Amino acid sequence: MIEKAGGNTAEMDDRYLVPGLMRGLSILESFNRDRQEQTMAQMAKNVGLSRSTTFRLVYTLEAIGYLDRVGSGKSYRLGTKVLELGYSFLSGRELVDVARPLLEKLRDETSCSTHLVVREGVDIVYIARCSGNTRLVSGITVGTRLPAHATVSGRTILAHMPIGDIVGLYENYEFRRYTDSTITSLGELVIQLEKDRYKSSLISWGYFEPNIASIAAPVFNRASVIEASVIATCPIETYSKDAFESEIRIKVEKTAANISLALGYQPKQL
Incomplete structure (x- = not known):
């Protein structure tokens, strides 16, 4: 049994869960009003992932527009794709x-x-x-x-x-x-x-x-x-x-x- 968004619980078969997707979403969820920019090291620490796994996830999320690099530095922020999803909803x-x-x-x-x-x-x-x-x-x-x-x-x-x-x-x-x-x-x-x-x-x-x-x-x-x-x-x-x-x-x-x-x-x- 896992807890769904909104606090509801439901019986779900873990065989159909996609761990990589869940980890990628956890990266996005680690951003909030008080944490609008993060380095890769900060993301790894905040979501409890290894740096190598975080690197692959961040690289992918940046490539498809869900994360944006801040200038030429090491920090990232949520990309326009995240905003588009929210606005569409x-x-x-x-x-x-x-x-x-x-x-x-x-x-x-x-x-x-x-x-x-x-x-x-x-x-x-x-x-x-x-x-x-x-x-x-x-x-x-x-x-x-x-x-x-x-x-x-x-x-x-x-x-x-x-x-x-x-x-x-x-x-x-x-x-x-x-x-x-x-x-x-x-x-x-x-x-x-x-x-x-x-x-x-x-x-x-x-x-x-x-x-x-x-x-x-x-x-x-x-x-x-x-x-x-x-x-x-x-x-x-x-x-x-x-x-x-x-x-x-x-x-x-x-x-x-x-x-x-x-x-x-x-x-x-x-």
Whole structure:
């Protein structure tokens, strides 16, 4: 009987185990947050293998991209193949499954209702919702559709699309006014999206619904393409405008960033 990952045990026939593969994986598992680079001697010591065996394993892992040599020195670090495996696993999970626990955490931290939306044509569609602890009475449910141009959650997604795609979507669109702040023409929309593109989140203080405050932040996928947006909403009287635009904004942006990372997104290094 051997212990499987996650602490489960199961009867397994040792005849079918591949010791060389297990030793190679133990080399990879010896790297962690506090041990990001190791020499061959350190790996041999940490996994309890001879130096000759470690040499062959490291040589093979480096050849196929699972270990990278650091510069021209004797140290190694995990290679891009390991990262690709992780990203492939995470990005293969359903978007809602990845987002839900983070939306629940955001809801618990802010008392706001939290949502995840995606774009379908000129609309946004709610695909996840966690009801908040405020007195917000809302008709929003999973499956609700709203006009993308008239909501900060929709503009958050549109702002990260090519302008040519925006023109194609809206050149024959009949813009409807919902409040005095609603965009009502393609030209106005393009100008606004150019401004929105450089913001880490968008805030609505009665922009779509007069008594509702909202913050939306973008979610990107592994290909750095906009995937969705995260929204937190509450009655305007729940927070002061300053608190909403500072404390709550930071939490919404962090949630969106964490969902993006879980989907395999790699932020550009400045």
